[in-house]
Amino acid sequence: MSVNGKPKFAMYWAASCGGCEIAVLNIHEKILDVDANFEVVFWPVAMDAKYKDVEAMPDEAITLTLFNGGIRNTENEAMAHLMRRKSKILVAFGSCACAGCIPGLANLSTREQIFEAVYEGVSTDNPTGIRPDFQWAAPEGNLHIPEFYPVLKTLDQVVAVDYYMPGCPPESHQIGAVVDLVIQALQGKATLPPTGSVIGAGTSTVCDECPRIRNVKTIQHFTRIQQLAAIDPNLCLLEQGIPCNGPATRSGCGALCPRAGAQCIGCYGSSDGTLDFGARLMTAFASVIEGKEPAEIERVLDTLPDPVGQFYRFSLAHSMLRAAPVVLEEEEQYATHHH
Incomplete structure (x- = not known):
């Protein structure tokens, strides 16, 4: 107290x-x-x-x-x-x-790739190529800058x-x-x-909070929502071919995005009992695909504009993947060097 x-x-x-x-x-x-x-x-x-x-x-x-x-x-x-x-x-x-x-999506890139994009990208005005240094000798004394993992x-x-x-x-x-x-x-x-x-969330999924009607329709491809001429205001977005993350996302938001005509992007994370958000979502997407042969399922999933961003936008760092293999290798080398 x-x-x-x-x-x-x-x-x-x-x-x-x-x-x-x-x-x-x-x-x-x-x-x-x-x-x-x-x-x-x-x-x-x-x-x-x-x-x-x-x-x-x-x-x-x-x-x-x-x-x-x-x-x-x-x-x-x-x-x-x-x-x-x-x-x-x-x-x-x-x-x-x-x-x-x-920020966890940066785990798809190494530190060098991140620094190159930030400090040497075409949109960056950095003619001398300055990069972060973890120590700097200033007139007031040595400054220690946090080290980027x-x-x-x-x-x-x-x-x-x-x-x-x-x-x-x-x-x-x-x-x-x-x-x-x-x-x-x-x-x-x-x-x-x-x-x-x-805490501060539900135990089921966004679909359970969503008022849109599910008819168990099947789809032949996925489409970006902005590319559609019209959207049925009452029908499930996923059944209209719009990649909506509601089936795997924890409830608690009140299905704000689907109610407003936008697909759920998964910001509330996994629902109860889900080990990996991306794997759970892939299963949900596969269930609405018209064909059931592996090749047909793969073809339809290939129409997703951004698979990694779709399945792991909010959960990559905490998923079974966690990071790209080259990044995990860099992490192991970093840990060995610093311990």
Whole structure:
């Protein structure tokens, strides 16, 4: 507890975009409940606080930490270990922390390929070819820059996580529900779910929340939604040949995208009982293909515009694949050199 008797709250971002912070603000007036029931002690995007402030706290001094973002460099990992040590409850908040999300797709490329694209690409004005250096001699002293890892890891690949809250970003009403649950638990009016549980989401799939009609129609090819002249507003998008990830994606968002006429892209991650999101989705797609011979299934799947982005857009870093073979080899060499 803090000096005012309130439990402490923290939020930290690692390799992420900042959307998770905006989602927390989007709980609107419920943010006042956070202020009334917690002392916010560390939230870099919203307040001035230093790492040394957290380091000075006793272990487990922070009651609840929402940690968003993947682990892409040495600073991200150091902060993951620090926040784990200082927090009673550590939540992997958002799809980047839970499964890698969009930054995890960089696991298809080596560090050199990433740096080449960023610092030497045609859209980059860098005539001297400057690249990041992990140490820099400045007039004030030596600066140490975080080292970029060969692969992006999820939060639970570096520290133990108490709960997972998926979404890119998590839906505001789900955040509000979790805030209420934690407050009630602290007041002895509710019980927190078992460690390792997914919170702020459902247990079934987006299809179960979707009002569109499924007629078990079969398709002969997939088509980008923007290439269709018209879309049936009532029929299942997948049965119209639009690659929708609803059959494999965890419920909880309210099927926002399909309701708006756009396909689910899978940001809420795997539904319960799914070992690998991409494998589960491939099975779902195969079930609506007209032909059942392997060659015909392969032909139809080949019409997908972006197979890797379709099946692993939000989960590559946490999948059975995890990264391209050449990247995994680079990671092994890095680990050997640094240990």
